[in-house]
Amino acid sequence: MSPRYAADDIDEVRERADIIELVGEHVRLRKAGRSYVGLCPFHQEKTPSFNVDPDKRVWYCHGCNQGGSVFTFIEKVDGVTFPEAVELLADRYGVQLREVSGARKAPSRRARLLEVHDIAVEKFAAMLASNEGTAIRSYLESRGIGAEEVGRYRIGFGGWKRDGLVRSLMRRGFTGEELQAAGIATRDSAGLRDTFSGRLLFPIFDASGRAVAFGGRIVPPEHRPEGFPEGPKYLNSRESQIFKKSKILYGTNWARASVMAAKRLVLVEGYTDVIALHVAGIGETVATCGTSLTEDHMKEISTRFGDVRVILCLDSDAAGQQAMSRERTEELAGAFSPGDEVRGRGWLPVGRGWLPEVHVATLPQGKDPADFVRAEGPDEVRRVLDGSTPLVEFLLRRALEGTDLRSPEGRTRGVRRGIDVLKQVGDTLLRHEYALWLADRAGVDTYEVTRALDAVGPAQQQRSPTRATPTPSVRPSGHHRVEREALRALFAVPEMFDDDELAVSEDDFTLPLHRSLFRIASTGRPVGGAVDAARIVSRVEDVDVQRLVSELSVGEGPDANVARDTLVRLKVFALERYIVERKERLRGLDPNRDAAAYDGLFEELLELEKKKRAIAGGELGT
Ligand SMILES: [Zn+2]
Numbered sequence: 277m278s279p280r281y282a283a284d285d286i287d288e289v290r291e292r293a294d295i296i297e298l299v300g301e302h303v304r305l306r307k308a309g310r311s312y313v314g315l316c317p318f319h320q321e322k323t324p325s326f327n328v329d330p331d332k333r334v335w336y337c338h339g340c341n342q343g344g345s346v347f348t349f350i351e352k353v354d355g356v357t358f359p360e361a362v363e364l365l366a367d368r369y370g371v372q373l374r375e376v377s378g379a380r381k382a383p384s385r386r387a388r389l390l391e392v393h394d395i396a397v398e399k400f401a402a403m404l405a406s407n408e409g410t411a412i413r414s415y416l417e418s419r420g421i422g423a424e425e426v427g428r429y430r431i432g433f434g435g436w437k438r439d440g441l442v443r444s445l446m447r448r449g450f451t452g453e454e455l456q457a458a459g460i461a462t463r464d465s466a467g468l469r470d471t472f473s474g475r476l477l478f479p480i481f482d483a484s485g486r487a488v489a490f491g492g493r494i495v496p497p498e499h500r501p502e503g504f505p506e507g508p509k510y511l512n513s514r515e516s517q518i519f520k521k522s523k524i525l526y527g528t529n530w531a532r533a534s535v536m537a538a539k540r541l542v543l544v545e546g547y548t549d550v551i552a553l554h555v556a557g558i559g560e561t562v563a564t565c566g567t568s569l570t571e572d573h574m575k576e577i578s579t580r581f582g583d584v585r586v587i588l589c590l591d592s593d594a595a596g597q598q599a600m601s602r603e604r605t606e607e608l609a610g611a612f613s614p615g616d617e618v619r620g621r622g623w624l625p626v627g628r629g630w631l632p633e634v635h636v637a638t639l640p641q642g643k644d645p646a647d648f649v650r651a652e653g654p655d656e657v658r659r660v661l662d663g664s665t666p667l668v669e670f671l672l673r674r675a676l677e678g679t680d681l682r683s684p685e686g687r688t689r690g691v692r693r694g695i696d697v698l699k700q701v702g703d704t705l706l707r708h709e710y711a712l713w714l715a716d717r718a719g720v721d722t723y724e725v726t727r728a729l730d731a732v733g734p735a736q737q738q739r740s741p742t743r744a745t746p747t748p749s750v751r752p753s754g755h756h757r758v759e760r761e762a763l764r765a766l767f768a769v770p771e772m773f774d775d776d777e778l779a780v781s782e783d784d785f786t787l788p789l790h791r792s793l794f795r796i797a798s799t800g801r802p803v804g805g806a807v808d809a810a811r812i813v814s815r816v817e818d819v820d821v822q823r824l825v826s827e828l829s830v831g832e833g834p835d836a837n838v839a840r841d842t843l844v845r846l847k848v849f850a851l852e853r854y855i856v857e858r859k860e861r862l863r864g865l866d867p868n869r870d871a872a873a874y875d876g877l878f879e880e881l882l883e884l885e886k887k888k889r890a891i892a893g894g895e896l897g898t
Pocket residue numbers: 316317318319326337338339340341342
């Protein structure tokens with residue numbers, strides 16, 4: 277059961293939260309008039325349709341029709357629930373939350389999991405610093421990781437006990453279920469045990485620096501006690517509410533400034549590689565957490581860092597570049613597919629404006645980055661990184677490798693493989709550019725390559741099934757458009773609510789959504805008061821209302837004259853509707869038998885017609 281916080285507290289958080297600052301951490305915003313615009317983090321776009329209004333404290337995207345308050349933004353961008361978003365921001369802006377029951381706030385599930393990790397980081401660090409960790413420390417030392425790095429990267433050791441951490445955390449009031457959910461404990465036939473005992477531990481931090489998971493490396497046999505059970509060489513925390521492998525990159529929290537300065541992000545495979553490159557001054561290095569690079573990672577990079585180049589730093593096989601097999605190539609291309617559901621359907625997110633440019637850098641001599649930088653020094657690593665190859669070119673070179681381009685058979689085989697790569701490139705222009713490159717390299721006619729490429733058809737629609745596809749908003753009918761504009765007018769010029777002559781009411785709206793929005797907006801509003809859009813957005817639960825409020829309140833609204841014209845049109849439409857409705861009812865009545873009802877209705881009809889003439893005539897001059 278998630279907590280419900282006092283509305284006043286939620287309001288206070290919302291008022292203190294700086295929406296421009298918060299959104300600005302994920303979207304590069306530029307001022308445009310009264311609001312700010314940027315590229316929407318929730319759908320793919322090249323021209324900004326994402327708006328943030330600092331006065332009304334709402335955001336809205338005209339591209340994917342999503343919008344809301346600071347809370348909805350945090351919910352979406354961090355994948356948390358509403359109460360969690362409230363907690364996060366309350367924490368950040370120093371607001372003490374009270375639960376509606378008046379009871380002391382019980383920490384959320386998320387907060388509990390974070391606390392488990394905080395404690396575990398401390399415990400593991402203490403274990404490494406203890407006598408039990410002496411051999412491990414010298415092992416780290418031999419890998420170039422000294423006391424300074426151990427402190428900075430909060431490296432720890434799981435100890436040799438079976439359930440030391442589990443016992444200690446349970447004494448502190450955590451349940452076995454919570455420890456399992458956090459990935460710290462594992463249940464086996466003998467009960468709960470520490471997931472990471474006997475392992476060297478690298479805490480994985482989210483971008484804001486909270487520990488959310490661990491990467492555990494087995495301690496080499498010579499440093500292990502006799503008979504200590506073997507296990508996989510690398511073991512990461514399983515996914516949890518706070519740890520999404522497809523989004524988190526190890527090292528992002530430390531790499532931020534360097535990435536922005538270098539305008540590039542270096543991606544390696546191991547945590548020790550990240551540390552070794554950071555130590556060597558290549559601070560823009562991060563690693564995936566036991567998965568291949570996904571589209572979600574790319575989106576994360578793009579929204580956090582904007583237009584940076586991503587360089588995949590690969591260790592080449594010991595046998596050298598020739599050993600880069602077709603399987604490895606496919607594996608690499610597969611690393612860029614958003615998931616199994618579309619794998620093999622031709623998806624390579626390169627050359628698309630909204631994704632970072634991807635390059636590949638191959639380290640010679642079959643060494644991992646940590647070995648390489650130790651052996652050759654930082655300058656040599658920089659040289660390799662600076663000489664990186666665009667991903668498509670890299671894959672095409674691989675495709676041509678091992679084929680004898682002097683024979684017609686060899687050329688055909690090479691070109692076919694190259695076309696397999698090209699048909700995965702989403703951007704047609706880029707695909708064409710590389711078709712020319714391929715023809716030139718393989719020594720075949722350009723026309724033949726482009727024709728073969730056309731024969732396999734255009735690149736598949738690159739649409740990620742995991743992401744909601746922006747649905748084009750249904751064009752509202754003339755009538756509904758007037759209702760909508762009227763609601764917009766009410767946000768911009770709220771005093772129109774108080775106009776007795778117009779007397780706009782809920783009934784004047786026909787769409788249920790418009791009716792509820794009007795009701796919510798006018799309820800509790802003092803005469804002459806403004807409509808607090810952000811307050812509505814964070815208080816109503818109906819997402820359609822939230823979205824509509826954001827859409828209608830963001831940015832510059834109509835001025836008083838336009839607003840009045842719109843409301844007059846709304847009112848005239850509504851009065852016509854009432855008039856038609858009265859006429860229908862009159863037709864169903866017998867003036868002799870139902871005289872009283874008939875007269876009453878007739879009276880109403882005249883009144884409505886008079887009102888309509890007054891409003892339409894007075895304002896529109898007819
Ligand atoms: Zn959008």
